[in-house]
């Protein structure tokens with residue numbers, strides 16, 4: 001990029017030094033600076049990038065973008081801005097050639113359901129329009145290659161580069177999860193979203209946002225940015241959710257809005273749900289027509305996720321008939337109500353529920369399958385929202401016959417202290433704590449009797465456990481299969 005292209009994009013910046021000249025790539029991490037780089041100093045949650053400016057200069061940075069004034073002795077270009085995160089987003093977009101302008105970008109936000117909706121949208125688009133991109137918690141698909149994600153919403157540079165690859169690979173649409181951290185930190189600033197989906201808002205991430213009001217304010221950024229920059233954008237909103245209802249009121253007249261839910265006045269409305277262990281069907285009323293929707297997933301909340309996906313693809317011009325036809329062929333989402341195995345005639349499900357609302361929904365869904373008993377194994381993440389621990393216990397015990405509390409990424413906390421926080425939430429006594437997750441899974445599987453259901457909640461697709469900054473390999477689905485093998489062998493020995 002040339003400085004003469006960059007400078008007009010930051011009209012309020014104070015420039016010192018050369019205003020012309022070819023530069024290298026934009027980077028916000030001093031550890032990756034190369035000769036000619038444009039280093040953007042960002043004040044983060046852990047570090048202040050401004051402290052690393054000397055390292056960036058020593059590494060060869062030719063331009064510095066910072067919220068502070070120039071440091072002595074630097075002969076490159078100093079670009080002083082009011083907000084470095086905004087500048088980073090603008091420069092990342094410029095560097096990638098504004099790819100979001102050429103893509104049908106569908107952003108999905110809310111506490112729960114983002115990954116599921118992203119998979120549904122992506123699954124529909126791939127069938128109807130061949131090439132589609134996806135960005136989210138589990139994986140990134142650039143239209144050609146699928147890779148494992150590190151974040152739900154990547155940082156601005158990685159994100160723009162990814163969108164650039166999607167555009168070059170001929171993706172017709174992109175399903176993208178937009179986290180509240182991503183919105184708050186400006187990772188998606190300046191993107192041209194055609195559609196913004198809002199799923200719901202319930203307690204999570206209060207360690208970061210502090211209050212539900214701040215958390216909601218972060219989610220709203222997706223829609224206020226759309227109202228300001230994407231005049232043709234459509235907000236697809238779950239109006240059964242009280243925060244969704246508030247969003248509808250807030251953005252009426254500022255954004256085209258489409259509501260979805262079970263409520264009778266929703267634009268995309270679902271009813272008459274029939275469910276068995278393999279999937280469900282329901283009747284959807286939308287655009288003056290009635291559709292029979294079949295979905296190879298279970299749970300009332302997945303009806304909402306399907307409605308959101310259908311409303312989102314409709315908003316980018318996909319025929320609803322084609323989308324409904326495609327939906328019945330989508331594959332399940334890894335680690336979301338995934339049937340991990342059977343033991344003694346009992347089904348063992350792995351799910352990613354890690355909030356009070358999610359765990360309540362999943363337990364209720366499994367209870368609707370009429371098991372003799374529902375045994376729920378779960379834990380709570382360490383160094384994250386502590387306030388959700390006791391409510392998760394309360395939510396889990398409502399529809400479970402027995403709960404086993406265990407560890408789920410204790411991070412920098414003492415696993416016993418996390419478990420003690422969880423235990424405070426139980427009203428009854430039908431629980432026990434087994435801190436070692438492998439042992440907890442084994443305990444549940446040993447207890448299984450025919451027609452019981454066992455739920456292992458919280459880690460879903462994750463293939464690791466984080467203890468004190470160290471990641472060790474751990475996958476609930478693998479552990480379930482191993483425990484089943486051991487228990488079956490023991491059963492065979494006993495019966496021999």
Ligand SMILES: CC(=O)N[C@H]1[C@@H](OP(=O)(O)OP(=O)(O)OC[C@H]2O[C@@H](n3ccc(=O)[nH]c3=O)[C@H](O)[C@@H]2O)O[C@H](CO)[C@@H](O)[C@@H]1O[C@H](C)C(=O)N[C@@H](C)C(=O)N[C@H](CCC(=O)O)C(=O)O
Pocket residue numbers: 028029030031041042043044045046047048049052150151152153154155156179180181182185187
């Ligand atoms: C709390 C948080 O969200 N942190 C994220 C954030 O970091 P940050 O901006 O606060 O940066 P920082 O680490 O304080 O550093 C500040 C600046 O100094 C720079 N630096 C730092 C060190 C150095 O030697 N040199 C240097 O230049 C850094 O590159 C950065 O630009 O931005 C970084 C880049 O985008 C992220 O990698 C980082 O994710 C951390 C690792 C993380 O765990 N984030 C989680 C909580 C998260 O973002 N989760 C959401 C999903 C939540 C959900 O499920 O809904 C997600 O979108 O993934």
Ligand SMILES: Nc1ncnc2c1ncn2[C@@H]1O[C@H](COP(=O)(O)OP(=O)(O)OP(=O)(O)O)[C@@H](O)[C@H]1O
Pocket residue numbers: 110111112113114115116117137152177199200301302304305335336337351352353354357358359361362460
């Ligand atoms: N629409 C929904 N409403 C409430 N709970 C849901 C909904 N969809 C999924 N869930 C529950 O929440 C869990 C997480 O779902 P999903 O991964 O789709 O959400 P997410 O928003 O991407 O979460 P994260 O922010 O952690 O990535 C699921 O395993 C399920 O238990």
Ligand SMILES: N[C@H](CCC[C@H](N)C(=O)O)C(=O)O
Pocket residue numbers: 354380381382384408409458459462
């Ligand atoms: N995206 C969620 C993941 C939580 C998953 C759970 N396994 C945990 O580690 O708490 C978060 O960052 O809070």
Ligand SMILES: [Mg+2]
Pocket residue numbers: 114115136137138152177
């Ligand atoms: Mg997700």
